[in-house]
Amino acid sequence: MSTVSTQMTSQNAKRVRTRQQTDRFNSLLIHAVLVPVAILWLMPVYMMFIFASMGDSALFSPKILLLPGKEAWSNLVNLQADTAFLRTLFNSVVVGIVYTILSVTLTAMAGWALVRYQFYGKTVVTALILGTMTLPFFVVVIPQFIMIARDFGMANTWVALILPPLFNSLGVLFMRQAFSMLPKELFEAAQVEGVKEWQIFLYVALPLARPMIAALSIILFLHSWNNYLWPLLITNERSMMTAPVALGSLIGNTDISWGSIMMGASLLTAPMLAVFIFLQRHFMAGITAGAVK
Secondary structure (H helix, E strand, C coil): CCCHHHHHHHHHHHHHHHHHHHHHHHHHHHHHHHHHCCCCCCHHHHHHHHHHHCCCHCCCCCCCCCCCCCCHHHHHHHHHHEEEEEHHHHHHHHHHHHHHHHHHHHHHHHHHHHHCCCCCCCCHHCCCCCCCCCCCHHHHHHHHHHHHHHCCCCCCCHHHHHCCCCCCCHHHHHHHHHHHHCHHHHHHHHHHCCCHHHHHHHHHHHHCCHHHHHHHHHHHHHHHHHHCHHHHHHHCCCHHHHHHHHHHHHCCCCCHHHHHHHHHHHHHHHHHHHHHHHHHHHHHHHCHHHCCC
């Protein structure tokens, strides 16, 4: 009996070692493929930061320059002088934060209503929200611009920058899916205890959906941060321009400072990279939450 037990133990140990070797080989193979791909993806970003510290002559040099130059401060000064970039960067931050808070609030409430309430035409409403995702923004941008700028006279205002893009059909469907994955028994138990609907939403549903809300917040903030067309149309005063619009205004001038453009692009990219690096755990948790119900 002991001999049989010893043989089984030896076989199990051999299987474990074989599995570990296979997993180690698979890990090395995956890294061997992904590391070069990551380097290829990061190289343009790295070169953008390098070019931000160089003058125009170095940018068009036939040599391959991989080390930072000495013109970073000069490029930043020129960028600020040409576009008031720090002001536009402040505008982008304010618009992004306010837009994200309001949009997450509205989409969460809409998603909650689609999950919790039964009403006539609910399927049609969901289908219409889904259908709006197929419409290009260019279809509605002209009527939207006429209504906001001409009819309401709100060009060059915070409201014009934040309010029109506020509705986000992707966010509504995202939060609808997030709330539908939560156990209904919790909400029913809260109702039995006499908890009001808004309290269930605020103190039960939202904390449970925190990973999905974090992921949606990152997506919406990135959307607002990179938004170019609508701020370009609705603002013509430098004090109300967002950073992408101010950076784009440098293109087309007679004398183009490519070093300043690279500096502006670096200042726009660095915060988003930092946000994603520090919040990637919440982002991935929210994105993959629907994989397990």
